[in-house]
Amino acid sequence: MKTYAPRTTFLPTTLEDLQQRSWDQIDIAFISADAYVDHPSFALALLARLLEKEGYRVGIIAQPDWNSTKDFLKLGKPRLCCLISGGNIDSMVSHYTANVKPRSKDEYSPGGKSGLRPDRPTLVYTAKARQAYGKDTPIIIGGLEASLRRLSHYDYWSDKVRKPIILDAKADLLAYGMGERQILEIVHRLDRGEPVSQLTDIKGTVYVAKPNTFEIQAEPTVTLPSYEEVSERDKQSNTPTEAGKKAYAKAFGLQMQQENPIAGKRVIQSCMQRIVVQNPPALPLEEAFFDALHELPFTLDAHPDYEKAGGVPALQEVQFSITSNRGCFGSCSFCAITSHQGRMIQTRSKESLVKEAKRMSEHPAFKGYIHDLGGPTANFQGLACDRQQTYGPCPTKECLYPLPCANLKDYHGRYLDVLEAIESLPGIKKVFIRSGIRYDYLLEVCDEKTRQRFMNHLVKHNISGQLKVAPEHVSDKVLDAMGKPRAALFDEFTELYQETTEKAGKKQYLIPYFIAAHPGSTLEDAITLALYLHKLHFIPDQVQEFYPTPGTVSTCMYYTGLDPRPGKRFASVYVPKGRERHLQRALLQYNKKENRPLVLEALEKTQRKDLSRILLTRR
Template sequence: MRIRRLSDWLPTTNKEVKLRGWDELDVILFSGDAYVDHPSFGPAVIGRILESYGLRVAIVPQPNVNDNLQDFSKLGTPRLFFAITGGCMDPMVSNYTANKKKRDKDAYTPNGDIGFRPDYATSVYSKILKEKFPDVPVLIGGIEASLRRVTHYDYWSDKLLPSILETSKADMLVYGMGEQPLREIVELLQKGVPFSSLRTIKQTAFLVNPDEKTPKNKNWEDVEIASHQACLKDKKTFASNFKIIEQESNKLIARRIFQQIGDKKLVINPPFPTMTENEIDASFDLPYTRLPHPKYNKRGPIPAFEMIKFSINIHRGCFGGCSFCTISAHQGKFIASRSQESVLKEVDKVAQMDDFKGYLSDIGGPSANMYKMKGKIQSICDKCVAPSCISPVICSNLDTSHKPLTELYKAVDAHPKVKKSFIGSGIRHDMLVPEFNKNADPQELDDYTEEVMKNHVSGRLKVAPEHTSDPVLKLMRKPSFTYFHKFKDRFDRLNKKNKLKLQLIPYFISSHPACEPEDMANLAAETKDMGFQLEQVQGFTPTPMTVATVIYYSGYHPYTLKPVKTAKTRQEKLDQHKFFFWYKKENRKWIKDTLTKVGKTDLVKKLLPEDKSWRKNKPGKTKNTFNDTVTSVKESRRKNKGFKKKRRR
């Protein structure tokens, strides 16, 4: 591996700016994360994208907000604008557990140290910059800005908050993946168009003051949602907004959204079309060092980087549309896949790293097995308003072939320096069941499943059925648990056929909207009957821009406006969680009393048989992650792939 120079990274100090021979910067980017120059880290991607447009870019990672604020002025005034991202995760998710307790580690900071990222980082950074440099435009983006672009419920303050544009005082917001809108912003600025006139760029949002006219665009249709003030007054009104927001976020030909916030008007322009293969390849092919900035060498490893150091992200987007997940709200439901050539080029870069031992930790994406999948007839997708392509059933227009992905795995493994490539991302097991995935060739599904089991897991295959209750699963936009049974049958058959002795590890969530204590008892009983001793169990945590969060706050389903019950108090959540651990002595009496009270004595017999046989098969160590966030549980589980994101359910 070649020796790196300091100038191989984007500059972070005046000294590094001068090393490049620059006397002025075009853009200064502030980030809530430490600077890791890797395509899985959003701040690095934005910096490299701006650099590729010919701009002189510097990055200020984790600026200190507790001193004289010199970090905000040390690099001077940029020629074009300041850019801000709170980091690869919402700062509140980074800083707090599901129980709203301060975390003792920050995965995006050297040594996991805490205290380097403020709560609501994007708003904090933006207000400081607007006070210090009132005439310089501030552009915000990233997961925090993207998911808080409209009136939203904030779990940590237990309040309904307006668009982050209002709280941050920023001039413009880029939502979703930033490559396409940034390209147009930069092109117009370079032509001399004032920043204040950039009002018709797709995938951006801004506020219009009372004395300003709403910009016109004859190519767009408009829709106005209920005002922020109306949402504050009525929870059902707030819920009704979300159906429009979600549908417009996932349409290829979307409407422009208006919302009144006090005397200002929020304008959210429609999104760009899904990135083409050439566009996403170009983003991943930029000259990343794939390493943390040398300034951190003596501060300790950055946990998030260590997890994805030898991983490869092969696509963006997810068409699952799970009610608890924020992926489609940020990355979109349509899949943008890299070419096999681009992926193999990155594999080669990883293979040249000094400490690479031949093992790739993940070849995946938001959902591991959606690579190259898209609509068969594009015109049908153009008109679609469904938030999910696979719920309640798989769309007949969706090409769900796993063959390109199976071929990609084999191509990666053919690299002379790769001993084994793992699939660390979540696999949609339901798409591997012919009874559910009727679009696919059953043999092709078996070929993919067998390839994964034989060559890409180490002892355990983790999947996420999430629940056993059909009503809860329906609200989650997940298929019936029946299909998990069918998948397990196929898994067991292939396990036996190949003499693998692999374990199947299912993930579940407690306290999700519509889930009652009896549902959790049924979950415990059914999984016990299947021989599972649950390890990865998580409690639902509301994060902005999901159906489940809207239900949690308002009590209404945004599509039907019918009431939905949700566990909200700490005790209610803890009670549901206890069912996961039926085998613990301290939970037995409570479970028996609770189920007897509601007439579920049959479940008592299943979970706590009188012959004490449960003692003969004591499970090993079980990981209780109740205090860990699940925000977009998908984004959480995919940390080892990009921290982009993200289930942050």
């Protein structure tokens, strides 16, 4: 039996670690709101290992005490810069439910303990780092929290439009998106002696300029309505004006159209006598770069300092998962992946994925099961079409919505080849697919022979009793607002799944996810969904209530009541708010005793009390 020999130690987190490496100073202080987990699913580890490979001395400061500068200075002052990330997920989502109630656990903290990061840590850490390191140390912010707040954005928790985060944080530079290319160029150029104020031409970054020094003619530029315009409120009622909402929707729509790393233009937005400049997105990673990135010497473990607390819960699900792709060409309005990772799919080679699986199988905690092989969407395994190589994603046309584009390519055969290669390795008992598949892509783009081969393999080898899919709703009007496929496709997939499962002699279930109270959904639509669930004899254990988070089309709809997508002409969208959100959620779990009063209230409001004998009669 092979013994697991880590190829590396953790990056330094203490002064003693520096002394053991004979370092007199770190080059980069990397501050994160998450605990330190040395696994490629955690952005902190991914970027820190990349910088280490380039020869830089990186020190990790995870979840520092923000009440003083002590933790920020525990590794000394960095030679080049300070990088700050709010963590793998949005801190406000981590702290609060969709009803803005505090959560009791934080999956990205030791032992799942809450309270180890502040609200909006990017702002808090930047202020404290500036105090600790002084004005001469460049501070670069990034990660999901900063990326999705890079321009003026609606903030659900304060119910107002906030300024671009780089202004609130007073950072020198913001890296948006996945970050590898930007961070390497920033650090290399700082190391060559360039001042951070001159790093204004790096793709995938945002910086602040003064109006009297900014040259708009320098390159193709899209000008958004200003922060003052998009945040306009009535002086008497202190509520958003209709003009302000329209300006916000316009700004969001324009920004969406430039999320193109090949042909996207620079975007600018005036705010508080400053100009916030967003350069076009960073170029996608080539296969070789993506391979090399995930072959860096990760330990695949949480830092040993967390062992007494029980480790870091977020690692458990992904420790033995493999990332095969990133990016998404799906059109889900409520998802921010396209804004952060982009619509151009990036993939790794089969050889690299097999190599990672072999390495993973040698870990002492590995039991033979790879928990996932995929990415944002598991069966998106290549560029949507050949045109994207030259022009990038279409700015005014989606790949799957409302119908799949005629140029959309199929990669299910490629995905199967990778699955089979990894499954054949010694020590691998099973490879699960948990990152989700788009069944509309499978049904409408994949040829029949490959589709059946894929379904047979999926059912026999890649499911642990349940397959989770996300139809989200059944009302055509709501599905249109969501950017999701028509309900009939879910029924078609359900039938195909059941047939394939029965032929395989297995007892496995299809678990659909649904969203309550999404923009576009009325009480009548929620009742339609409840009746559909009743017909299926299925009540979801968990219901996702729509959560307006920065960077999504749905959040723009929630704030403005307008559809910002190209071709929608800012059409009005019904937005359920307040108590109606609770009523819609209750309808999706109509059988629960505690939901009975809410269901009755919803039926009375819609004059459908006749349905109470169907929905409220216990079976």
